[in-house]
Amino acid sequence: MDLATLLLLSSGLFLGWSLGANDAANVFGAAVGTRMIRFFTAAFVCSVFIIAGAVVSGAGAADTLGRLGTVDRQAGAFTCALAAGFTVYYMTKWGLPVSTSQAIVGAIVGWNLFSGSPTDTATFVTIVSTWVLCPVLAGVIAVPLFVATRRFLHWANLHLLRADALTRYALLFAGAFGAYSLGANNIANVMGVFVEVSPFAALSLHGGYTLTSAQQLFLLGAIAIAVGVVTYSKRVMFTVGSGIVPMSPVAAWAVVIAHSIVLFVFASEGLERLLATHGLPTIPLVPVSSSQAIVGAVIGLGLMRGGRDIDWRLVRNIGFGWFTTPIIAGLVCFTALFFVQNVFDQPVYREKRFSMSIEVLNRLGESTIVTEELAALKDREFAGAAAFLDAFRERADASAAAERRALALSEVGDFRIDEAHIYRIEEGRLSPHQIEAIEELAGARFRYRWVFAEALAAHTDEWAYLPDSPFNKRYNKQLRRQLEYMFRHFDRQNDRRRTGSGP
Amino acid sequence: MYLRKITHLFGGTRALEDQIEEFFDKVTEAGLVFEKAVAIYLAEGVNGTYDDFLDQEREIESREDALRRSIKSDLFARTLIPDLRADVMTMLEDTDGIVNMFQANLFRLSIQQPEIPAEFHAGFRDLAETVIKCVESAVLAARAFFRDMRAVRDHATRTIFLESEADKLSTRLQRAVFSSDLPLERKMHIRYFIERIDDIANEAEDLVDSLQIYTIKRRD
Numbered sequence: 001m002d003l004a005t006l007l008l009l010s011s012g013l014f015l016g017w018s019l020g021a022n023d024a025a026n027v028f029g030a031a032v033g034t035r036m037i038r039f040f041t042a043a044f045v046c047s048v049f050i051i052a053g054a055v056v057s058g059a060g061a062a063d064t065l066g067r068l069g070t071v072d073r074q075a076g077a078f079t080c081a082l083a084a085g086f087t088v089y090y091m092t093k094w095g096l097p098v099s100t101s102q103a104i105v106g107a108i109v110g111w112n113l114f115s116g117s118p119t120d121t122a123t124f125v126t127i128v129s130t131w132v133l134c135p136v137l138a139g140v141i142a143v144p145l146f147v148a149t150r151r152f153l154h155w156a157n158l159h160l161l162r163a164d165a166l167t168r169y170a171l172l173f174a175g176a177f178g179a180y181s182l183g184a185n186n187i188a189n190v191m192g193v194f195v196e197v198s199p200f201a202a203l204s205l206h207g208g209y210t211l212t213s214a215q216q217l218f219l220l221g222a223i224a225i226a227v228g229v230v231t232y233s234k235r236v237m238f239t240v241g242s243g244i245v246p247m248s249p250v251a252a253w254a255v256v257i258a259h260s261i262v263l264f265v266f267a268s269e270g271l272e273r274l275l276a277t278h279g280l281p282t283i284p285l286v287p288v289s290s291s292q293a294i295v296g297a298v299i300g301l302g303l304m305r306g307g308r309d310i311d312w313r314l315v316r317n318i319g320f321g322w323f324t325t326p327i328i329a330g331l332v333c334f335t336a337l338f339f340v341q342n343v344f345d346q347p348v349y350r351e352k353r354f355s356m357s358i359e360v361l362n363r364l365g366e367s368t369i370v371t372e373e374l375a376a377l378k379d380r381e382f383a384g385a386a387a388f389l390d391a392f393r394e395r396a397d398a399s400a401a402a403e404r405r406a407l408a409l410s411e412v413g414d415f416r417i418d419e420a421h422i423y424r425i426e427e428g429r430l431s432p433h434q435i436e437a438i439e440e441l442a443g444a445r446f447r448y449r450w451v452f453a454e455a456l457a458a459h460t461d462e463w464a465y466l467p468d469s470p471f472n473k474r475y476n477k478q479l480r481r482q483l484e485y486m487f488r489h490f491d492r493q494n495d496r497r498r499t500g501s502g503p
Numbered sequence: 504m505y506l507r508k509i510t511h512l513f514g515g516t517r518a519l520e521d522q523i524e525e526f527f528d529k530v531t532e533a534g535l536v537f538e539k540a541v542a543i544y545l546a547e548g549v550n551g552t553y554d555d556f557l558d559q560e561r562e563i564e565s566r567e568d569a570l571r572r573s574i575k576s577d578l579f580a581r582t583l584i585p586d587l588r589a590d591v592m593t594m595l596e597d598t599d600g601i602v603n604m605f606q607a608n609l610f611r612l613s614i615q616q617p618e619i620p621a622e623f624h625a626g627f628r629d630l631a632e633t634v635i636k637c638v639e640s641a642v643l644a645a646r647a648f649f650r651d652m653r654a655v656r657d658h659a660t661r662t663i664f665l666e667s668e669a670d671k672l673s674t675r676l677q678r679a680v681f682s683s684d685l686p687l688e689r690k691m692h693i694r695y696f697i698e699r700i701d702d703i704a705n706e707a708e709d710l711v712d713s714l715q716i717y718t719i720k721r722r723d
Contacts, residue, residue: 035585160591160649161516161523164584248721249586 005199008074009191009217011082013224016190018088019100020050020228023186023290025236026259027178030252031171032237039234045172046179046233047226053183053267054222055215060269060285062188062195062214063477067123069108070196072488075346076115076337077193080107083333084189087325096317098325099289100189102131106326108193110333115349116384118407121400126284131322134262134288135296142258142297143304149250167249174256181263183222188287191221196484202428212478213429251301258300259293269474276470292318353493354388354410355381360448363409367402381412408450414492415446421490429485433462438486449487456486519577522570523649527642529567530598534635536560537605541612541631541700545624549613557609564606571595590717594645597710601638604703611699617692620685626676630697633672634704637665641707644714648721655718659711669704673697 028042071077084103091098105127112119158166191214200216211219247255265271265283272282295318302310337348356364356377373395382388385407392398392406422438430438437459446452456463465479466472540556547553574595578588619627644658680693 035582038582154653157651159516159520160587161520161583165516 008078008199009194009220011078011085012190012194012221015081015085015088015100015104016221016224017228017232018085019186019190020225020230021232022092022228022236023100023182024050024179024229024233026290026294027182027256028175028233029237030247030249030256031168031175032234034249034252036168036171036249037175039237041172042175042237043230043233045176046229049176049179050183050225050229051219051222053180053185054187054218054225055183055211057180057184057267057269058187058191058218058222059214059474059477060272061185061267061287062192062218063473064123064127064284064286065104065108065188065192066195067120068105068127069112069117069119070484071108071111071193072196072350072484073347074194074197074199075340075344076111076348077197079336079340079348080104080111080193080333081190083107083110083336084329087329087332091321091325091328096321096324098321099131099292100186101287101289102322102325103329104189104192104287106329107333109326110330111337111349113330114334114337116386117349117352118385118389118403120404127286128322130266130284130286130288131292134266135292135299135318137265138258138262138293138296139300139303141261142254142300145258146251146254146301146304149254153250167253170253171249171256174253174260177264178256178260181260181267182290183225185263185267185287186290187218187221187225190225191217192287196481201426204428210428213481247298247301255294255297255301258297259290262293262296263288263290269470272470272473282470350488351383352385353381353383353412354385354407355379355412356406356410357447359451360409363450364406367405409448411449412447412493413449413452413487415449415452415487415490416492417441417444417446417490425489430482431462433460434482436460437463449483452487452490453483456483516583519574519583520649522574522577524646526567526570526574526595527598527646529563529570530602530642531639533560533563533567533602533605534638536563537609538631538635540609542628544612545619545627549616553613557613560606560609564602567599567602571599587717587721590713590720593713594648594710594717597706597713598642598645601641601703601706601710604699604706608696608699608703612696615692617696618689619693619696620683622683623676623680623693626672626679627697627700630669630672630676630700633665633669634700634707637662637669637704638707640665641710641714644711648714648718652718652721655711655714659715662707662711666704666708669701673701 024043024046028037028046031037032039032042071080081104084100084107087103087106088098088100091103105124109119109124111117153163194217195214198213198217200213202213203211203216205211266286266288269285272285275282295314299310299315302308340346341348356374357379361375361378374392377391377395380391382391388407388410389403392403396402396406398406417438419442422435422442425435425438434456437456440459441455444455446455453463457465463479463483465476468476536556536559540553540560543550543553543556575592578584578591584591640658640662644655644662647654647658676697677694680690680697683690685693
């Protein structure tokens with residue numbers, strides 16, 4: 001990895017470090033603070049499981065962030081992560097409740113506003129609703145878990161020392177599960193914005209296993225989290241262990257397990273597939289706040305005991321943070337993007353152009369009523385999604401989904417498939433069949449992304465999307481990333497913008 | 504390696520459990536020896552048999568001290584029961600105090616050899632017997648704190664009842680002593696021993712009072 005790549009990812013790594021320093025206390029704070037588990041053991045287990053969770057299960061929540069806004073320039077991704085990192089740092093310093101998940105969402109929306117990209121309202125609503133759902137769900141899970149565990153212990157009637165030994169292992173297991181869930185769910189906050197602009201190609205390992213570009217990013221982010229755990233979490237753990245409501249080891253166990261279940265549920269693609277297999281509604285995969293899940297679980301147990309010990313000011317502050325954190329992060333990101341673009345002269349987003357040709361209108365007509373007014377937009381070119389959507393909305397009363405479709409169909413580029421560019425495709429990015437399909441298109445030129453994609457799919461199924469379902473989600477996501485890479489790689493408009501020459 | 508560590512942890516726990524059990528066994532044993540020694544003293548005075556009991560009590564106290572130190576060091580070295588360690592340490596110290604009282608009283612009898620008239624022997628025997636029952640009940644409460652927390656209350660209730668019985672016996676015996684024709688110095692000497700024996704029951708009651716607080720703290 002070269003210095004430029006490291007510099008590009010540094011803001012995300014900083015975010016990862018601060019996440020490790022703060023959130024490891026959520027999973028091991030009670031155990032280490034009460035000296036049930038040594039810090040060294042906790043830090044080791046926590047680091048290993050955070051890395052495992054991030055690499056194995058981190059993709060789901062990251063994908064949702066990608067749907068909220070696809071940050072398509074490395075400088076843009078750097079700025080988003082930096083804005084989120086600074087928001088978290090300063091809000092923590094000022095004693096305000098803050099969550100990395102909320103900060104990064106605010107930063108992405110800030111990027112959307114700056115770049116004129118539309119924010120997917122449905123995804124935004126899903127994300128915000130999970131912020132509220134997360135502590136509530138943690139509380140709801142913690143109560144029966146605690147009651148059942150207490151009953152079991154009363155029934156088992158273990159010797160105090162044996163119960164102590166069992167509690168240690170239970171806390172270690174809960175911490176490991178918590179760390180895995182934290183890695184799986186929160187890696188999206190750390191590295192999610194870099195996924196689309198990842199500098200890594202897929203890496204084939206021994207035994208036929210491939211480490212995708214996103215997984216390599218997640219591995220790096222998870223290592224940053226682990227460094228945060230090892231270097232800085234000790235103090236936080238001792239503060240949490242003795243500072244929060246005094247809890248018995250069993251209550252601490254129930255709280256950590258409830259937190260871990262919530263984070264896992266909001267991150268697991270496997271669970272999503274399992275629910276879909278049984279015809280059950282799936283749960284959105286969204287990065288949620290680890291601290292708020294813990295607080296939710298503690299409040300749940302507090303309510304069970306009559307609610308006298310609950311610090312309602314803390315609850316109010318969390319609710320307050322749901323609004324303030326994304327707004328502050330969004331504003332910081334917007335301002336920072338302005339400086340990065342105009343002072344440091346770095347492109348922070350890809351300038352997109354939109355135009356509706358007759359073929360676009362025909363394709364759009366398959367799902368939307370194309371009025372005469374809308375047809376009048378034919379061949380007019382718009383700079384930026386916002387300008388295009390304004391014109392589209394003036395002439396068509398279409399649903400949000402239809403708008404998204406029109407936007408996707410109308411994005412133009414200058415895709416020229418030449419030998420030189422085919423030769424420069426990074427190794428490991430595409431399969432041999434996919435490359436063959438590109439070679440067969442040598443010499444072709446496309447104006448629209450979808451036409452290019454369809455031409456590729458006509459040559460091999462490996463370029464074709466599978467029907468949209470939770471089972472095919474991973475495959476389609478990988479294909480989408482490969483297509484995004486192809487569009488960036490062959491788009492001459494990009495080249496011209498990079499070199500500063502006009503069309 | 505890790506598996507071995509797990510097995511070691513549970514193995515180590517079991518060894519420590521055994522040590523704690525043996526510690527409480529020694530307290531019960533010390534009580535029984537005390538009761539027999541008092542009976543011998545009342546019947547025969549200080550003689551070879553009494554000295555044997557005194558030696559036995561000394562050995563029990565010494566073994567019990569060694570066990571207490573070993574348990575204490577194990578609890579600290581392996582950072583076991585961090586939330587309850589201080590309470591358990593205090594409980595062990597308090598229990599050790601009871602054994603020390605048994606031994607000290609036997610020594611006092613051996614050194615001071617108070618003359619106790621036969622009319623008070625039954626009262627002394629009853630007092631000693633009730634005190635021993637009270638201590639045994641406190642030991643059961645202490646064992647229950649480790650093994651069956653719900654039973655602590657039952658044993659504590661019994662201990663408190665027996666302590667109150669011991670108080671009644673002590674008062675009755677003191678009244679009888681002071682109503683007798685004995686010279687005042689002998690009355691005061693006998694009263695001293697009645698109070699020292701009764702103090703053992705008070706110590707047992709203090710132990711279960713603390714145990715009940717520790718139990719409330721241990722509740723989840």
